[in-house]
Amino acid sequence: MTQPFSLTPDQHAANRLLGGAATHILLRGGARSGKTFVLVRALVIRALRATGTRHGIFRHRFNALRATIVVDTFPTVMRRCFPSVPWQLSRTDWSVTLPNGSLIMFGGLDDEERTEKILGLEFATVYLNEASQVAYGARNMLLTRLAQKSPLALKEYIDANPPTTAH
Ligand SMILES: Nc1ncnc2c1ncn2[C@@H]1O[C@H](COP(=O)(O)OP(=O)(O)O)[C@@H](O)[C@H]1O
Ligand SMILES: [Mg+2]
Numbered sequence: 001m002t003q004p005f006s007l008t009p010d011q012h013a014a015n016r017l018l019g020g021a022a023t024h025i026l027l028r029g030g031a032r033s034g035k036t037f038v039l040v041r042a043l044v045i046r047a048l049r050a051t052g053t054r055h056g057i058f059r060h061r062f063n064a065l066r067a068t069i070v071v072d073t074f075p076t077v078m079r080r081c082f083p084s085v086p087w088q089l090s091r092t093d094w095s096v097t098l099p100n101g102s103l104i105m106f107g108g109l110d111d112e113e114r115t116e117k118i119l120g121l122e123f124a125t126v127y128l129n130e131a132s133q134v135a136y137g138a139r140n141m142l143l144t145r146l147a148q149k150s151p152l153a154l155k156e157y158i159d160a161n162p163p164t165t166a167h
């Protein structure tokens with residue numbers, strides 16, 4: 001038996017922020033405090049709420065994104081929070097299509113070909129994971145893609161672990 005799922009108090013506080021009017025939302029906090037989990041969960045809720053919408057999860061290096069969110073956080077969120085929603089990951093274009101046709105795309109900003117592809121799309125949500133590693137120019141480029149017309153308000157999510165003293 002799996003444990004019943006519940007959000008932590010910090011995650012409840014984050015959700016109040018995510019449900020508010022702000023377009024750009026930054027979560028900061030210690031490593032393993034549940035930032036990535038609560039942002040992925042909120043992104044999936046948005047994707048399920050509006051059919052045919054596009055939601056991007058980005059990180060500086062694609063390999064790091066794949067080793068964390070793609071193989072761990074995303075499947076865990078789906079299993080714990082949305083057990084009745086079927087999904088499948090395409091390893092050709094690193095995206096997940098939900099039953100309502102909404103798309104969740106995983107992208108690294110270190111790959112020119114992928115970045116070109118991203119530039120041709122419009123998103124309802126853009127989520128920058130581990131933003132301290134992402135160049136400001138790359139972030140601004142992504143923001144120009146936060147433009148999909150849908151019933152959803154556009155949202156930029158950002159998370160950042162406390163930077164090292166050298167940052
Ligand atoms: N509400 C929760 N219930 C159970 N496990 C959780 C919850 N939130 C996060 N986790 C787990 O805790 C770990 C750290 O969460 P994560 O979101 O990766 O933290 P952060 O991004 O702040 O470093 C992960 O293994 C994640 O699956
Ligand atoms: Mg994280």
